[in-house]
Amino acid sequence: MVTVSIHNLTFTYPQQSRPVLNTVNASFPAGQFSLITGVSGGGKSTLLKLIAGLLPTDATGITFNDQSLTDIPATQRSKTVAMLFQEPSTQFTMDTVANELQFALENQQVPADEIPARLTAALDFIGIAALRDRKLMHLSGGEQQKVALAIIVAMDSAVILLDEPFASIDPATRLVLLQRLAQLSRERGKTVILADHDLSGYTDYVDRLTVLADGHLTHLSPEATQERLATFAPAQLRLQHVTVPDNDQPALLQGTQLSLSANGRTLVTPQDLGLFAHHTTLITGPNGSGKSTLFRSLVKLGHYQGVITYDGTDIHRLKRRPYARQVALMFQSAATQFLNVTVDEELTLSLKNSYADHFTPAMVTQLLTELNLDDRREQIIYTLSSGQQKKLQLLCMLIMAPDVLLLDEPFKGLDYASLQTAIQILKRVQQDLDITYILVSHQLSGLDTFIDYHLQLADQHLTYQGVRA
Amino acid sequence: MNPSLKLALLVLVALEISFTHVWTVNVALIVVSLILMVWGHVAFKRLAMLTLIPAFFGGALVWSLTLRGTASSHFLLVIFTRMVAYVYMGGWFAQTTNPLTLTRSLEQNAKLPSKFAYGFLAAFNLMPKIQAEVATIKAAALMRGQVLHFWSPQLYFKVILAAMNWSDQLAAAMTSHGFVEDAPRTHATEIPLVTRDWIMLVGSLVLVQVGLFIGLP
Numbered sequence: 001m002v003t004v005s006i007h008n009l010t011f012t013y014p015q016q017s018r019p020v021l022n023t024v025n026a027s028f029p030a031g032q033f034s035l036i037t038g039v040s041g042g043g044k045s046t047l048l049k050l051i052a053g054l055l056p057t058d059a060t061g062i063t064f065n066d067q068s069l070t071d072i073p074a075t076q077r078s079k080t081v082a083m084l085f086q087e088p089s090t091q092f093t094m095d096t097v098a099n100e101l102q103f104a105l106e107n108q109q110v111p112a113d114e115i116p117a118r119l120t121a122a123l124d125f126i127g128i129a130a131l132r133d134r135k136l137m138h139l140s141g142g143e144q145q146k147v148a149l150a151i152i153v154a155m156d157s158a159v160i161l162l163d164e165p166f167a168s169i170d171p172a173t174r175l176v177l178l179q180r181l182a183q184l185s186r187e188r189g190k191t192v193i194l195a196d197h198d199l200s201g202y203t204d205y206v207d208r209l210t211v212l213a214d215g216h217l218t219h220l221s222p223e224a225t226q227e228r229l230a231t232f233a234p235a236q237l238r239l240q241h242v243t244v245p246d247n248d249q250p251a252l253l254q255g256t257q258l259s260l261s262a263n264g265r266t267l268v269t270p271q272d273l274g275l276f277a278h279h280t281t282l283i284t285g286p287n288g289s290g291k292s293t294l295f296r297s298l299v300k301l302g303h304y305q306g307v308i309t310y311d312g313t314d315i316h317r318l319k320r321r322p323y324a325r326q327v328a329l330m331f332q333s334a335a336t337q338f339l340n341v342t343v344d345e346e347l348t349l350s351l352k353n354s355y356a357d358h359f360t361p362a363m364v365t366q367l368l369t370e371l372n373l374d375d376r377r378e379q380i381i382y383t384l385s386s387g388q389q390k391k392l393q394l395l396c397m398l399i400m401a402p403d404v405l406l407l408d409e410p411f412k413g414l415d416y417a418s419l420q421t422a423i424q425i426l427k428r429v430q431q432d433l434d435i436t437y438i439l440v441s442h443q444l445s446g447l448d449t450f451i452d453y454h455l456q457l458a459d460q461h462l463t464y465q466g467v468r469a
Numbered sequence: 470m471n472p473s474l475k476l477a478l479l480v481l482v483a484l485e486i487s488f489t490h491v492w493t494v495n496v497a498l499i500v501v502s503l504i505l506m507v508w509g510h511v512a513f514k515r516l517a518m519l520t521l522i523p524a525f526f527g528g529a530l531v532w533s534l535t536l537r538g539t540a541s542s543h544f545l546l547v548i549f550t551r552m553v554a555y556v557y558m559g560g561w562f563a564q565t566t567n568p569l570t571l572t573r574s575l576e577q578n579a580k581l582p583s584k585f586a587y588g589f590l591a592a593f594n595l596m597p598k599i600q601a602e603v604a605t606i607k608a609a610a611l612m613r614g615q616v617l618h619f620w621s622p623q624l625y626f627k628v629i630l631a632a633m634n635w636s637d638q639l640a641a642a643m644t645s646h647g648f649v650e651d652a653p654r655t656h657a658t659e660i661p662l663v664t665r666d667w668i669m670l671v672g673s674l675v676l677v678q679v680g681l682f683i684g685l686p
Contacts, residue, residue, distance in 0.1 A: 078647030090635045091638065091639075093590060109655050155646070337612070339627070352614075400614065
C-alpha cells in the first residue's frame with residue numbers, strides 16, 4: 001500500500017518560459033482509483049512522467065509513503081511505480097507477449113523458477129492467456145494495452161500510472177481494462193492514477209476526480225466528482241439523428257463483394273457496400289475489427305478482395321497521384337502527415353498544394369485562432385501536444401480540400417472544447433466546399449448533429465444503423 | 470551450437486581467411502556453410518540470393534582486375550572464393566540464429582552489458598514497424614500533394630524523426646518495465662554453454678588451421 005504525495009512541485013520544460021506545473025500539491029491515497037482530467041497539452045502526461053521518475057528533475061517534491069523515488073534502489077523502483085503509455089506499440093522490448101513479461105520479471109530479479117507461475121497468473125488475471133505466444137507487433141492496439149497492464153500486474157507495482165490508455169481503444173476493451181483497474185485498487189490495494197480528458201464511462205470505477213488546469217491541481221469532492229462524470233453519461237453518446245441511406249441513391253465509393261483480412265484473420269466477409277457523396281458517414285466498431293484496414297483499402301494502401309469503384313471506375317485502374325486528390329486519408333497518427341518543421345511551414349505547404357482556391361491566409365489565421373493555435377505558428381510541430389498536433393493535422397487536410405476526406409480518429413486527444421470547435425469547422429468547410437466525410441471515431445460525444453449515416457462494423461459485417469429516411 | 474561461440478567462430482575464421490591466400494579452404498568453407506544452411510532449412514530463394522549477389526560483385530571485381538591489374542590468376546581465385554565464403558558464412562549465421570537467443574547468450578555467456586543486448590533487440594523488433602512507416606509516410610505525403618521518392622531527403626527526415634521518437638518511448642517503457650542499466654538480472658531462460666560447444670569451436674578452428682597449413686604454397 002503506497003500513498004503518493006506531491007509537495008510544491010513546479011516543472012518547466014527547458015527552453016520554455018511558462019511552467020507546465022506550478023506549485024502543485026496533491027495526495028493520491030493507496031487503494032484508490034484517481035482520475036486526472038484537464039485540457040490536452042495541460043500537463044497531465046508531464047505530471048505522470050514526473051511521478052514515474054521518467055523525466056530528469058532535481059525536484060524532490062514527490063514521495064511514495066514519505067520516501068523519494070531516488071531513495072529507492074533503482075532495481076526496486078518498478079515494484080513501487082509503473083506506467084502504461086498512450087501509444088500501445090512502442091512500449092515493448094521483446095518479440096512475444098511471454099518474452100516481454102519474462103523480461104520485466106527478470107529485471108526485477110524475480111527468481112527464475114517463480115517467473116512462469118507469475119507470468120501465467122498475470123495473463124489469466126487480465127484474461128489474455130490465449131495471447132501468450134503471439135508476436136506483440138501482430139496484436140491490435142487494444143490487445144497491446146491489455147498486455148501492458150498484464151506486465152504491471154506481474155511486476156506487482158504498488159502505484160499504477162496510466163497516460164490516456166484508451167485513446168484509440170474500443171469500448172469493450174476499455175471496459176475490461178477499467179474493471180481490472182478497479183479490482184486492482186479495491187482488492188489488491190494498488191494506487192491507480194489515470195489521466196484522461198474523456199470522462200465517459202468512469203462513474204462506476206473511479207473514486208476521485210482531480211482537475212489539472214493552468215498548472216494547478218484540484219481534487220474534487222465525491223459529490224462534485226459524480227456530478228462532473230454525469231455530464232459524460234452514456235445517454236448523451238447515442239446518435240439520434242442518423243438515417244439509413246436510400247437504396248436508389250448512387251454511391252460515390254462502391255465496394256462489390258468486398259472482403260478484408262489482416263494477418264490471416266478475416267475482418268470483413270464479402271459484402272456490397274456503398275459510401276455516399278456530400279454526407280458525413282461515421283464508422284464504428286470494436287478495436288481491431290478492421291476500420292483502419294477499410295480506410296487503407298479505400299486509398300489503395302491495403303489489400304482487399306472484391307472490387308472498389310470510385311465514381312464508377314475501379315480504383316485499381318486509377319493512378320495514385322490523381323486519386324490522392326480525390327480521396328485523401330487523415331491518418332490516425334498525426335505526425336505521419338507532417339512534412340516540415342514548424343506549424344507555419346506546414347500550413348503554407350497545404351495552401352500551396354490545395355485543390356481548391358477557397359482558403360486564404362487570413363482564413364487560416366482565423367481558423368488557427370478558433371483552434372487556440374494562433375500563438376504557436378513558429379513552434380516546432382513535434383513539440384506540440386498530441387491534441388494540438390491533431391488539430392493542426394485536421395486543418396492541413398481540410399485546406400487540401402479533396403473530394404472525399406477519410407478521417408481516422410480525428411478527435412483523438414482533443415478536449416471537449418477543442419472537439420466542439422473542430423466539428424464546427426468541419427461542418428462549415430463541408431457547406432462551403434461540398435466535401436464528403438467518412439470518419440472512424442471512438443469518441444462519440446458531441447457528434448450527434450454532425451453525422452448523417454452511421455455504419456457499424458460488427459460480426460465481420462458493415463451495416464447502416466438508424467431509422468429509414 | 471551456442472550463439473556466442475558461433476559468432477566468435479565466424480569472426481575468427483573470417484579474420485583468418487582475410488590474411489591468407491588458400492582458395493581450397495575458402496571453397497571448403499563455402500561447401501560446409503552451404504550444407505549447414507540446407508540442413509537448417511534455409512529457403513531456396515534466400516540461398517539463390519546469397520549466391521547471386523556475391524557472384525555478381527565478385528565476378529565484376531575479378532573481371533576488372535583481369536582487364537586492368539597485374540594480379541595472378543591464383544590471387545583472383547582467392548579473392549572470388551573469399552567473397553562468396555564471407556557471404557555464405559554470414560548467411561549461415563544470420564539464417565540459423567534467433568536474435569533473442571543470441572541476445573540472451575551474449576548477455577549470459579559473453580557478459581555483454583545488458584543495455585547493448587536489449588537495446589539492440591528492441592530496435593530489431595521495431596524493423597517491421599519502420600518498413601511499414603516508410604510506406605505510410607509516402608502515402609500521407611501524397612495526400613498533402615507532395616510526392617516523396619526514395620531519394621527524397623524529406624522521407625529520411627521523417628523516418629529518422631519517427632525512429633527518434635520511438636527510441637524515447639522505448640527507453641521510457643524499458644525503465645517502466647524495471648530495466649536498469651548494468652543492474653543484475655535473473656534469467657528464466659538459460660542459454661547452455663556446454664563442453665560440446667567448446668569442442669565444436671576448437672575443433673572447427675583446428676580444422677581451418679590444418680587446411681591453411683597444408684594449402685599454403
